[in-house]
Amino acid sequence: MKKSVFFGALTLAGLAAGAAAAGTMDDVKARGKLNCGVSTGLVGFSAPDANGEWGGFDVAVCRAVAAAVLSDPSAVEFVPTTGKTRFTALASGEIDLLARNTTWTFSRDVDLKFEFVGVNYYDGQGFMVPKELGVSSAKELDGATVCIQTGTTTELNLADFFRANNISYEPVPIETNAEAQQQYLAGACDVYTTDASGLAATRATFENPGDHVILPEIISKEPLGPLVRHGDNEWGDVVRWTLNALIAAEEYGITSANIEELSKGTNNPEINRLLGTEGTLGEMLGLDKEWAKRAISAGGNYGEIFAKTIGENTPVGLARGLNAQWTNGGLMYSPPFR
Numbered sequence: 530m531k532k533s534v535f536f537g538a539l540t541l542a543g544l545a546a547g548a549a550a551a552g553t554m555d556d557v558k559a560r561g562k563l564n565c566g567v568s569t570g571l572v573g574f575s576a577p578d579a580n581g582e583w584g585g586f587d588v589a590v591c592r593a594v595a596a597a598v599l600s601d602p603s604a605v606e607f608v609p610t611t612g613k614t615r616f617t618a619l620a621s622g623e624i625d626l627l628a629r630n631t632t633w634t635f636s637r638d639v640d641l642k643f644e645f646v647g648v649n650y651y652d653g654q655g656f657m658v659p660k661e662l663g664v665s666s667a668k669e670l671d672g673a674t675v676c677i678q679t680g681t682t683t684e685l686n687l688a689d690f691f692r693a694n695n696i697s698y699e700p701v702p703i704e705t706n707a708e709a710q711q712q713y714l715a716g717a718c719d720v721y722t723t724d725a726s727g728l729a730a731t732r733a734t735f736e737n738p739g740d741h742v743i744l745p746e747i748i749s750k751e752p753l754g755p756l757v758r759h760g761d762n763e764w765g766d767v768v769r770w771t772l773n774a775l776i777a778a779e780e781y782g783i784t785s786a787n788i789e790e791l792s793k794g795t796n797n798p799e800i801n802r803l804l805g806t807e808g809t810l811g812e813m814l815g816l817d818k819e820w821a822k823r824a825i826s827a828g829g830n831y832g833e834i835f836a837k838t839i840g841e842n843t844p845v846g847l848a849r850g851l852n853a854q855w856t857n858g859g860l861m862y863s864p865p866f867r
């Protein structure tokens with residue numbers, strides 16, 4: 530008797546926790562909009578254009594998820610977040626998903642209780658200085674003033690790097706990339722340090738980008754990726770496999786140009802499962818057959834998104850490097866669609 534009361538209480542507690550955490554997909558469907566956390570603005574990654582339309586490499590993840598779940602890549606409410614506010618926005622339920630230059634770390638997973646669904650950009654932390662300083666290595670920065678965004682891994686890595694090299698620095702704390710840019714250009718700090726992709730994006734907006742150098746040292750690993758709350762695995766699966774669909778599409782040669790043709794059926798079973806002409810993968814996710822087709826059609830495959838937003842032919846000018854497909858010497862590797 531005692532035992533059954535005890536188990537009854539446990540079950541109830543379990544259900545309550547489950548109910549509080551689950552249901553993001555239902556919420557998104559009922560709302561008809563995905564609340565997607567992005568940065569306050571980082572050229573190429575997430576920024577509104579002159580018409581207020583958000584675009585960029587991280588924004589593309591939001592749009593692909595909205596296309597998969599809501600059949601409309603524009604059904605997104607973009608919520609700008611800073612390094613400091615992003616985690617509260619996700620934990621509180623203000624956003625369904627965070628796609629914002631955010632590094633997957635142990636403590637953000639285990640302690641803050643977020644689930645990184647994958648990596649959309651393998652990065653590392655770098656340093657930018659005005660050319661006129663004549664500095665060629667980060668180890669020459671003893672005594673420098675450094676602009677640094679609060680609430681970031683950048684802040685922590687910086688302290689580790691200077692301590693390990695027995696040199697000192699004076700932090701100039703800033704909240705947003707726009708503020709960093711302004712302070713750095715005004716000479717309020719000698720150095721700007723952040724993810725190397727962020728440095729390239731920031732430098733691309735300068736009037737004279739050539740007056741600034743990015744130093745050779747990359748002092749950390751910054752695997753950047755989208756994240757959701759712990760405890761809602763169904764929603765985590767939807768976001769994870771949407772990201773994987775974009776990556777796999779590039780591997781299998783599915784592009785914006787040929788997706789209509791390929792989705793009539795091919796002799797490659799994996800393409801067929803991905804695009805919904807074979808199997809029931811969509812149903813397993815609680816979606817329809819064409820979820821991945823819509824996600825890929827929203828902005829193209831991973832490689833197309835990369836090329837359009839931050840690639841070598843854009844002002845940001847990033848090479849694929851570690852972000853090439855595994856078949857091309859990089860780390861982009863989607864698990865099988867089976």
Ligand SMILES: N[C@@H](CCC(=O)N[C@@H](CS)C(=O)NCC(=O)O)C(=O)O
Nearest residue numbers: 568569570631632681682705706727
């Ligand atoms: N990846 C690091 C740094 C993220 C970060 O905040 N980066 C800056 C500079 S690249 C940024 O995205 N700023 C955009 C903004 O201020 O809205 C982290 O997750 O802590």
